[in-house]
Amino acid sequence: MEDSLRMSSKTRSKKEQSSEPQSLIPSLPEEIIVDILARVGSCYYPKLSLVSKHFRSLVTSHELYERRSLLGCTEHSLYVVLCNKENDNHYCYVLYRKANGNHSLVLIPSLPKMPRKGGFVAVGSRIYVFGGLNSYRHKKIQTNAISIDCISQTVHLLPSMNVTMSVSVADIIDGKIYVTGYRCNMAVFNTETQMWEPKTIPETMNGYMWACDCVVMAGKMYMRDPVNSFVFVYESKEIKWEMDKMLNKFEWKDACVVDDVLYYYDSGWKVLRAYDPKESSWVVVNGLAELLADARFSAWSYTGSYGGKLAMFYSKITGKTKVIRCAEISLERRRQGKKIWGKVEWCDDVLVGGDFYVNKSLDVIV
Template sequence: MSYPERKRKKTRWSTPHSTPNPSLPDDLLLSIFARVIFARVSRLYYPTLSLVSKSFRSLLASPELYKARSLSANTESCLYVCLRCCSGYRWFTLCRKPDQTITNNKERKSSGYALARVPIPGGSPNVRSSSLVAVGSDIYNICGSINKASPSSSVSILDCRSHKWREAPSLPVELCSVSASVLDQKIYVAGCYNQVQGNGYPDSRKNSFEVLDTKTQIWETKPVPCCSGRIYNFFNSKSTCIDGKFYVVTEDRGSEVAYNSKEGRWDSKELGMGGFMFSDSYCEIDNVLYSLSDGAFRWYDTEVREWKDLNGLFQLPKFSASACVRLADYGGKMAVLWDQLPYHYGYQKEIHCAVVERPTRYEMWGKSCEIWGKVEWCDLMLTVPTSYVLVKVLAATL
C-alpha cells in the first residue's frame, strides 16, 4: 500500500529587527575578567603572576585593579625592603613562591615566602632609613640625600601599585638631618638646616619642623620646640608617633619632646623613651614602641613608661650588639629582617626575615604587665654580596 507523498510545509522563520550590539573585544573581556579575579587574589602572588605575560604585568600595575581591590575591601599590607649596593638602591617585596621546599644540605620545609626584586624604571633616588615612611599605597622619601654634607629639600614618592617614582612638593627648606613619622595621613618631619653666613659658609644649625598633608600635598611650617626655656637639638634625632603625638628623641638620648597635633603645642616630659631608639631597629605597633637594642627585644608604652623585655621570640637568633636588624609594623604583626654572614664566609651574606604574630599583652597585678610575641615563620630570603646594606623595611597598604 502506497501512501501519497506529503507535501512539506515550508516554514518561514521571521527574523526580528537586528539591533546594534557589537561584542566586546577579546582583550577587553580578558582584562575585565582578570581584573575581577586578581582583585580577590592576595598581592603576595602578584610577582609570580607578573611573569606569565606582558599583558598580565601591565594589568597588575593598573589603577583600575587597585580600585577594584579597594571596592571589594581586599586591601592588605605589603612588605617592602630597601637595600643599598655599590650601584645604588634595590627594592624588594615579600611574595609567595611556588616551590614550597628548599634543599640546603638536608631537605627542609620552607616558609613559602621570598623577596622578589621590584623593577623600578629609572632606578631609585638616594634614601635614608629615617627619611622613608609609608602612607597608604605610597612610600615617601623625604630629602633625597645620603649624607648630612649635602642638604636637600627634595621629596619623592614611590607608587607601590605601578612601582614608579614621582616628584612631590619640596620641603620649604633644605635639611641636612631629617627624621619622619606618620600620624593620621600626615607626615611630621623634624630636622636641621644650615644657617649660612654672608660669606656663604654655614654658621650654625637651626631646627626645622614641617608637616605634609598627604591629601592636599601642602607643607606647613610649625614652631620648633622651646619648652621651659630649653632648646632641643633636632640634629640626628629619632621620631615616632604614639597616642596621637609626634615624639622626637634628641641625640643625647636623654631628652624627649612631644608635639600634640590636636592642641598644636609641644610638651617636654622625660619619659625614658629614647634609650633604645638609636639603632634604627624600632617600630610602633598599636601604640606600643618595639626596639631591638644590645641584642634584646624590648617594648615601651606611655602607660608603663619604662622599657620591658618582649617575651616569647625563641625561634629568633641571638643578635649581637652590632647586628643590622630592621623592624616594621606589618599589618599589626612585626616584621624582623636582618643580615648575617654564612658559616663558610665568602663574598656573600644572607638576608633573613621573620614575622611575629600580633604581640599579646597580659595584665599582671597592679600596673605591671607583660607582652609576648610568637614567631609565625622565619626563613632565609636572599643571598647578596657583602657590600649590600639593609636600609629600611616598611609596609604599604594595597
Template sequence: MASISETSDDGSNGGDPNQKPEEPHKNPQEGKEEENQNEKPKEDDHQEEEVENVPQIPPQMPLELIVSTIATLRRCHYPTLSLLSDSFRQVISSVDLFQTRSLIGSTEPVLYTLITFTSPNFEEPRWFILQRRNNTSLQLSLVTSLPPMFPGCTTVTIGHKIYVMGGLRSLNRRAKTVFVIDCRFHTWRYLQEMQVARSYAASAVIDGMIYVVGGSTKRSDDWVEVFNVETNTWENVPSVLSPYGRSKAPFNVHFVLDNKIYILDGNNRVAYDLRGRRWEDWGPAGNQLGYFWQVLYCVVDNLLYAVVPDHLHVTPIVVYDPREMGWRPVMGVDYLPNLVYSESRMTNFGGKLMILGCYQSQARFDYYGEVNVWCVEVALERREDGEIWGKVQSLSLVNKFRKSPVFVLSRTVTV
C-alpha cells in the same frame, strides 16, 4: 632614608633623583644589575609557578569578571596569571584592580627596605622589596625601576604610597627634594619641594598631613613644616622650640606614638605633639622610655616594641605602653637568632614584627664568602589579661650579597 620595591626599570632618569622628569615614570626600562648583588630575583621567576585552586579561564572572559576573580587572589600569583592573556595583563596593571582589592578587603602588607653597601666605596641606597614566593618562602628583591635615594632622606607611608623627603645631595649639601612612589606599579614622580632643605629629619603622618621636623638649622619659624597631600603644598609651622636638644642634630632615632614624634637628640629625649604643635620634655618617664628603643624598635597598634641588647640578659623583646608609661616583657619569646641587631631593621608588618639582618662574625658568610641576609618573623597576641605574647614563626634566608649590607630603614605599605 627611604624604601620601596618590585621590578621594572628606569631608562631615562634611572639613577638620579636630582634630575626631574617631565612626566611620571610609568614604564621604566630595566637598568643594569647591581654589582653587589649575587642574585636579583625578579617577579618573572614566578612565571613558571602554578597557581593553586584557580579554575579554567574562558577565552573571552569579560574584564569585570577578571577583575573580581583576580582581586581575591594573593599578589604572588599575579606574574603567572599575567601569562594567560592580554586581558589578564591589562587587568593586573590597572587601577581598577587595586580599587576592587581595597573594597573587598583583600589588600596585603608589603615590606620595603632601603639598603646601601659601604665597602669598599659608599653606594647610594636602593630599595628592595620583601615578598613571598609560592605563597610560602620569602625573597628580598631589588626594585630596579626606582632611582637611588639621597642619603639622609626621611620617609613616610600613606596607603600604597611612600613619600621621600630631603637628604644629602653631596657632603653637607642638603636637599629640598620630595617625591612619591606608587608601590602598586613602582612608578614615581616629583612633588612640590620643601621650603627648607633638610637631611636626617624626623617625619610623621597625622590626619592625612605629613610633618617634617628638624634636619636643618634650629629656628622657631621653620624647624617644622607640614605637607598637604591633597593640595601638594608645604606650610611652615612656627612653634616655641624645646630648650632641649642640639641645633643641628641628625634625627636617626625617632618614632611616632600616640600622635607624637619622639626624638633621640644626642643625650636628650624630646617629643613633638603633632596635634598640639608643641614641644615636650619626656619628664620622669623619659629616662625609662629611652632605655631600650635606641637599637631596634617599631610601633604596632600604638605600642612600642624593642629588641633588648644582649648584655642586659633579660627577655629578648619588650613593649612600652604610653598609658602605663613603662616597659614589660613580651611573653613566650625565649630567644632570638644571633643577628647583629644594632645593624638590623625591625618593621610592623601587618601586626607582626619583621626583622631583617645578618648573623654575627663568620656566621654571616656562606661557603662562597657571600653575606646572608635573614628575616625573622614574630607573631604577636594580646591576651585577655593584657599581657602581650610573641612567637617566632619563621627564620628565612632571603638574599645573599657580595658585600655587607647596611639596612638604612624599612617601611610597610598596603597594596
C-alpha cells in the same frame, strides 16, 4: 592517492586543533577578568604578569587595586630600603612570598636610587620620600620630595621642601607628614592637598634638638636625640614639645610601633623591648629565646611594623656568604596587658650575598 591521503590527514589535524578547547579567561569580559585577579593574592602577580602584555598591564592597574579594596582583598606589603655598604647606594626592595612559602627581598628596578639620610613614610599604597643627601662623597643636601605609587611602581615629583635638612626623619599624624631634621627644623606635608604647610616651632626647642629616630604613638610624635640624650614628645594639636624621661631610659633606635606600643631590639642586652606610653613602662617581650639567640652576633638589626606584626631583620654569615634574615613575629598581651609574648610565624634568609643593611621598612597597603 598518497597526495590525497596527506591532504585529508592535514585537514583532519586542523579540525582536531580547532576543536581543542581554548583558554576561557581571554574571552571573558574585562570586568570579569579584573574581578578574578582581584581575588588572587598579590604575591602571584609577578608570575601572572608573564602570561601576556594584557595581564602585565592589568596587575599594575589602579582599576584592579580599586576592585581589591571594594572586595576587602587588600594586603599589607613590606617595602624595604636597603643600603649597599660597598658603594653606599640605597635602593627599594619588596618582600615577596615564594611559591614554596619562603620569603625573599626583590629589587624593584623601575624605582630610582633613594637618598641617604632621607625621611620615608608609607601612606596607604604610596611611599613618600623627603630630603637627605644625594651621595656619601658629595653630601649635597636635597630639598626634593617624591611619592612612589606602589601599584604602578612609578615615581611622582612633589613640591620641594620649604626647609633644608641634611638628615631627616618623618612620620604621619592625621593625614599630615611631619618631617624633622637637624636642629629641629620642621616641615609639614598635607597628603590631601599635596602641599607644604607653614609650621611654627616653639622657641624653647628651635635649634636645640638633633632628630635621630621618630615614631608616632596615640597621635603624638616621639623623637630621640642621641647627642643630648633626650626624648621629646611633639603634640601637634597644641603645637608644643614635652620631654619623656621614661622613654629615654633606653637608647632605642630602628624602632617601630604596633598598636601604640614601641618595639626595638636591644643589641646590648640581646632582648626585644617594648614601651607602652599609657603605662609609661618598659617590658621585655617573652617567647623569643631561639630567635634572639640566632640574632645575638648580628652586625646590625632592624624592627618594622608589618600588618599588625613585627618584621625583625638581622645579618648572618653562612660560610663566607653574608645574608639578611627576617622573622615575622606575632604579638599577644597577657596578664591584663602587663606581659607581651611574641611568636615567630616564619624566619627566612630573604637576601643572600652582598653586604647590605636595612635602612627603613615601610608597611604598604595594596
